[in-house]
Amino acid sequence: MTAETRETKGQAALREQLKRNLSDAIVEMEVEEAERIAKEITAQGLFQMNLLETSVAAGMAVASRLYEEGEYFIPELLSCADAAEAATEIFRPYMLGEKPAPKGCVVIGSVEGDTHDIGKNIVALVIEAGGYEVHDLGRDVPASVFADAVEAHHPDAVALASLMTTSMGHMADVVQELTRRGTRSSCKIIIGGKPVSTSFAKKIGADYYAPGAGEAVRLLDDICSRRS
């Protein structure tokens, strides 16, 4: 065994360790610690693109699960997202030119009438860290803007969020607008948010309901693997 491969093994072990530490720091809401570990990874020349998925997204997936289990609440989730973003910021210069082709493309937004975007932002972050190209249209987004984005980006999926019973009806407007413009069959429509459900998705002609960020990524992986 040559010295070179031993060194590579040592580096790989260190990378594994730092990867776990970064994931833990995100789950533990330690923003400065996440930033510090990310800096150590880049300073040691250990950065690899897959860290975004195996460390950053993995940490956020654990945080989302803790939320679904009632262990974490929204303020905790927001702090985890801050830590994930701090690490991603450090990695960003190293991602240039090295970025592998995204697994797929997603257009996401909160539908018209809904100014809530916490859940949507967290889902967008987890999807992006999960290896997808994400176009976040923001909150209170009219159906025509979703349809424009579908024409511009040709996404694999459109993800619609609504937190209110008084605005969830406007998810149907997006489905209808895509149908009207002839782009409905070009992408899958995933809906999420507190008042909606699988039966509501079916009723308005959407394809899927995702109860959380982790489930959204699993659905996307499924959609994109079937496509290829």
Add this chain to the structure above:
Amino acid sequence: MSDTMTGRERLLKALKGEPTDRPSVISACQYATYELMDAVGASWPEAHRDAELMATLSGKGGAEVIGLDAIRAPYCQTIEAEALGAKIKSGGKTHIPSIAEHPYKVDDVPEFPDDFLTRGRVPVAVKAVSLMKEKYGDQVLVMGGIGGPFSIANSLIGITPFLKAMFKTPDKIQPFLEMGYQAALTFGKAYIEAGADAIVIEDMMASLDMISPKNYRQLAQPYEKKLIADLGVPVILHICGKLDKVMLDIADTGCAGISVESAVNIPAAKAAYKEKGIRLPIIGDISPSGVLLNGTPDEIKDAVHDALARGVDIISPGCAAAPSTPLANLKAMVEGAKDA
């Protein structure tokens, strides 16, 4: 079986836990729907800013068309924020208004304005309550709707900055909670002076879908409790989400009834109340995004019977009715209670 009590008598007795001719049906949160607007000739967006139209849509719509035991105004939770400086985006014919721009940043020190009651839509909602009291006050309970202090405070700086500050620098949100309390109390007192029999507090942001039980106990519940004591009339407290861990804390606010969604384990809450000798009626929990929106009238009647069997004391949608809810479905809640 025909009714032998007025809606007003029925609901007042139900809130006290006394026997009634049949189960009481209300809508603790908003119940204006497109079909209801057509039925009474008063629609959004005009009804948000015109007291006569608001009183027609809520009063005639609730008391005469749907047949509820209580009528309420307004429809959205942005009135306090608007009066405190938020920029509002009209919801047009189909939406409720929403906040386009929050009036404060976390580091600001807010000051409660002396002329709060003259600002924005506050006088509209107060006037609508007085018109409803005049016309329907002897038949049904007239309720004024306000936000909870925690929810109003959220609307002043925005949910994300608020929740982050709550987690990291909780001292900074205290002035906003105080301001939320003052706005809610001032608004509520004005409704009572205008003739409101009861107040509904919607504290949707104090939900355990958003914050932990500990945060609810420290930052939301004490303000709800103080507000309810200071209002001095029966108060229905509505909070969304899965509240199982704080159902006893909610009872401790002194509210006259707690309005909940189907996410709450009602038999468990009833058992806990019984054990502690608490006589707090539970209001709910017909799913506004499920059966009420998508079901048939027969399915809704079944849902009403099922809710009563699980220990619900007063029937209501579990949250705001979606505006596209069929009118026949809202009426079916009342029919379900009549044949219960």
